[in-house]
Amino acid sequence: MPEQAVVETVEGVETEKPAGARQRYFMRFTREQRYLHAVLFTTFLGLAATGMCLRFSDSVWARGVARAVGGFGAILAFHKLCAVALTIAFLIHVKDVFTRGVLNREKGIFWGPTSMVANWQDVKDLLGHLRWFVGLGSKPKFERYAYWEKFDYWAVFWGMVVIGFSGYAMWFAPFFARFLPGWALNAVLVIHSEEGLLAILFIFSIHFVNTHLHPDSFPMDLAMFTGVESEEEFKIRHPLEYERAVKEGKLGMRLVTEAPGIWQINFSKVVGFTAIAIGVTLLVLTLTAYFS
Numbered sequence: 420m421p422e423q424a425v426v427e428t429v430e431g432v433e434t435e436k437p438a439g440a441r442q443r444y445f446m447r448f449t450r451e452q453r454y455l456h457a458v459l460f461t462t463f464l465g466l467a468a469t470g471m472c473l474r475f476s477d478s479v480w481a482r483g484v485a486r487a488v489g490g491f492g493a494i495l496a497f498h499k500l501c502a503v504a505l506t507i508a509f510l511i512h513v514k515d516v517f518t519r520g521v522l523n524r525e526k527g528i529f530w531g532p533t534s535m536v537a538n539w540q541d542v543k544d545l546l547g548h549l550r551w552f553v554g555l556g557s558k559p560k561f562e563r564y565a566y567w568e569k570f571d572y573w574a575v576f577w578g579m580v581v582i583g584f585s586g587y588a589m590w591f592a593p594f595f596a597r598f599l600p601g602w603a604l605n606a607v608l609v610i611h612s613e614e615g616l617l618a619i620l621f622i623f624s625i626h627f628v629n630t631h632l633h634p635d636s637f638p639m640d641l642a643m644f645t646g647v648e649s650e651e652e653f654k655i656r657h658p659l660e661y662e663r664a665v666k667e668g669k670l671g672m673r674l675v676t677e678a679p680g681i682w683q684i685n686f687s688k689v690v691g692f693t694a695i696a697i698g699v700t701l702l703v704l705t706l707t708a709y710f711s
Contacts, residue, residue, distance in 0.1 A: 444647040445673040451515075456643050458508040459575075460694055465501035467619050467701050469494045474612055475708035502586055509579050532562040532663065535573075541566035563660045567629045578618045585611035616705070623702040627695060639695075644687030645679040 448456075472481040472494050485491045520528030527533035543559075544566050550556035564572075585607040588595045592604055631639045635656050642648045653661050664670040679687075 442678065443650045444675050444678050445650065445653050445670075446646060446675055447642045447648050447653075448646045450646065453643060453646050455508050455512055458504060462501040462505040462508070463618075463622065464694060464697055464701075466498060466505065466615075467622075468697075469498035469501070470615050471619065471701060471705050471708070473498065474616070475705070478704075478708040478711070480704055481708070499590065502583070502590075505579075506583060509583070532660065533564075535564055535569050537566070537569050537573075541569060560658045561656070561660075562663075563657055565657075571626050571629060574621055575618075578614060578621075582611060582614045582618065585614070616709070619701065619705055623698040627698060631691070631695065639688060639691050641679075641684065641687045641691065644691060645683055647675050647679060 468484075472484050473491065475481050476485070476491060485494060488494060488497075516528060519525040529536055530538070540562075544561060547556055547559035548566075551558045588599070588604065588607040589611060596604060630636065633640070635652075642652075648656070661670070664673065
């Protein structure tokens with residue numbers, strides 16, 4: 420029995436694709452963005468693990484880790500190493516945004532459907548989502564970035580600035596003491612500790628849930644690891660972006676020539692699930708130490 424053809428509309432033109440034809444994939448994140456994200460989550464895991472060991476140094480598990488790696492001095496050294504690597508990645512990202520948005524005046528960086536800057540539509544999407552949760556409306560459609568993805572981005576951006584500055588102020592206290600009063604140096608210790616704890620609670624709970632346990636992504640969103648998403652995922656997760664790309668005739672520009680290989684998918688899953696497992700473990704240990 421011959422295969423039935425499926426009629427598709429791509430960039431305003433109806434085409435026939437045989438049933439069972441190979442799935443098409445579209446670019447979502449560039450290689451540079453994926454590399455920066457890899458540095459981000461790797462160094463954050465290192466900072467979270469070492470930071471909580473230092474904060475809860477009297478806990479059983481923190482002392483055990485210290486004995487295994489050569490003491491709390493070694494933990495602090497690794498903490499600083501991760502901080503420097505993360506700072507470099509953050510500055511690279513800021514330079515990229517500045518170059519594209521200010522120097523090159525690239526549209527969509529600071530405003531519009533492709534921007535990470537929140538706008539009134541995000542407020543309406545949030546309210547619409549809340550209505551949908553309680554059965555009082557239809558599920559809203561999202562553009563390239565949903566409101567919770569923007570919230571995730573700016574939460575991390577804010578944390579990088581606050582935690583980073585306070586951390587370097589503690590690291591180079593004699594230098595900062597030249598122009599900061601003594602009470603400010605005491606304050607940065609509290610700020611660094613509390614903001615670090617808040618970051619761990621946020622990333623290992625809210626971000627993990629929003630990104631990987633979301634119904635449209637469960638059990639894991641591999642787009643940041645592979646850089647691509649299937650056409651079906653594109654339509655479901657970002658329907659307004661898909662419709663806009665079709666309307667503007669730009670869908671084909673994001674089409675990739677090859678689907679992600681099995682090795683790439685499996686490697687992404689191993690890395691992703693390992694990061695989640697480490698994060699959840701750190702979350703449990705942190706909460707246990709905090710409330711004990």
